[in-house]
Amino acid sequence: MTPLIQSFVAHFGEMGSRWGINRTVGQIYALIFVSPRPLCADEIADALSYSRSNVSMGLKELQSWRLVKLRHIAGDRREYFEAPSDAWEIFRTLAEERRRREMEPTLSMLRSALLEVPTNDEDRVAQERMRGMHELIEMMSNWFDDIQRLDAQTLARLMRMGARVQKLLELTGQLKSGSKE
Amino acid sequence: MTPLIQSFVAHFGEMGSRWGINRTVGQIYALIFVSPRPLCADEIADALSYSRSNVSMGLKELQSWRLVKLRHIAGDRREYFEAPSDAWEIFRTLAEERRRREMEPTLSMLRSALLEVPTNDEDRVAQERMRGMHELIEMMSNWFDDIQRLDAQTLARLMRMGARVQKLLELTGQLKSGSKE
DNA sequence: ATGAATTTTCAGTAATTACTGAAACTTTGA
DNA sequence: TCAAAGTTTCAGTAATTACTGAAAATTCAT
Numbered sequence: 570m571t572p573l574i575q576s577f578v579a580h581f582g583e584m585g586s587r588w589g590i591n592r593t594v595g596q597i598y599a600l601i602f603v604s605p606r607p608l609c610a611d612e613i614a615d616a617l618s619y620s621r622s623n624v625s626m627g628l629k630e631l632q633s634w635r636l637v638k639l640r641h642i643a644g645d646r647r648e649y650f651e652a653p654s655d656a657w658e659i660f661r662t663l664a665e666e667r668r669r670r671e672m673e674p675t676l677s678m679l680r681s682a683l684l685e686v687p688t689n690d691e692d693r694v695a696q697e698r699m700r701g702m703h704e705l706i707e708m709m710s711n712w713f714d715d716i717q718r719l720d721a722q723t724l725a726r727l728m729r730m731g732a733r734v735q736k737l738l739e740l741t742g743q744l745k746s747g748s749k750e
Numbered sequence: 751m752t753p754l755i756q757s758f759v760a761h762f763g764e765m766g767s768r769w770g771i772n773r774t775v776g777q778i779y780a781l782i783f784v785s786p787r788p789l790c791a792d793e794i795a796d797a798l799s800y801s802r803s804n805v806s807m808g809l810k811e812l813q814s815w816r817l818v819k820l821r822h823i824a825g826d827r828r829e830y831f832e833a834p835s836d837a838w839e840i841f842r843t844l845a846e847e848r849r850r851r852e853m854e855p856t857l858s859m860l861r862s863a864l865l866e867v868p869t870n871d872e873d874r875v876a877q878e879r880m881r882g883m884h885e886l887i888e889m890m891s892n893w894f895d896d897i898q899r900l901d902a903q904t905l906a907r908l909m910r911m912g913a914r915v916q917k918l919l920e921l922t923g924q925l926k927s928g929s930k931e
Numbered sequence: 932a933t934g935a936a937t938t939t940t941c942a943g944t945a946a947t948t949a950c951t952g953a954a955a956c957t958t959t960g961a
Numbered sequence: 962t963c964a965a966a967g968t969t970t971c972a973g974t975a976a977t978t979a980c981t982g983a984a985a986a987t988t989c990a991t
Binding site: 571573574576577580584586587588589602603604605654655656657660670671674675678682685687689690691692694695696698699701702704705706708709711712714715716718719723725726727728729730731734735737738 | 758761768786838855856866872873875877879885887897907909913915918919
């Protein structure tokens, strides 16, 4: 590993642990991401000085997040791993997977909590707060879903617009006032 | 704690660990969030059966995330803690703090990596990928910053629009074609 | 200043999570 | 069907992180 790659990999190892992801997994992904060609498990274990089995676990985790693609090379039985070279695509996958793992369980917990009939003031207030949270998370979840379908270019345009989108909304609000939104 | 609140608190304890946040901190915040009035450390320790010192640590962490507000009650020396009752506000704080803790260090690492002059093909490719990632993260970081300034209502409108925003962009793209955007 | 009420720190311990090496399993070519 | 190449599982151990209780520090009324 060159020093450039080494520092990139190290950074993602540390960052990883601020997420749910562990150091090994972060480093493996960083390495695959910057590699010009797919890597096999042994190469990864070698480069990072981790045991073969640890790398195997890490790759399985990355697969469960759908962040790596498998490749096969003719005449070679080993599996090779590759990341999308487009950071947008990675981000999209990550967002979708987080929605599924973090938002959905919370939404279903909140939904069932909101079905309960509160029998005291404490529960009444609690439910009120939960309702607000449910509303927010549901909205964001749907929004993620919509965003998912935009192509990178449109999304980039939307982001570059930033706060100016507000102006646009005000404008269309006027144009469409009276219609369904 | 009522069963309703208990299940909410338990859920956030478990969810917390999928984030960087630990179980205790997640539970403390959940409890504060649904409480109709500010709580003091002893009440929290009591409700969750954690040691007073553990709760103290947890509250400190929540303060470092700026997720709790301190309140004082006349004639009572203890500090009371409260969460914004508006989930939007919480989300905004969280997003800002994550940007600061996760995006900024990564951006600065990437920036310095991109300043290096690559001396071989491996580094050249790696830098190319890093450039893509830098572009994406920087764009998102700026966008978060912009979003920050929108009021909840506008943001909600934007989200409810979802993918339809694409149509809007196409429209304005036509209107403005030739101008600076 | 004194001391009671409260909060924080910290060293030690418990619990959890990460990692390894060996063994089991799978796949494929001869 | 066998054996070689490759991958996964898993029990045990290492490393990390969470938690506690006791002691120290802080705050504030007198």
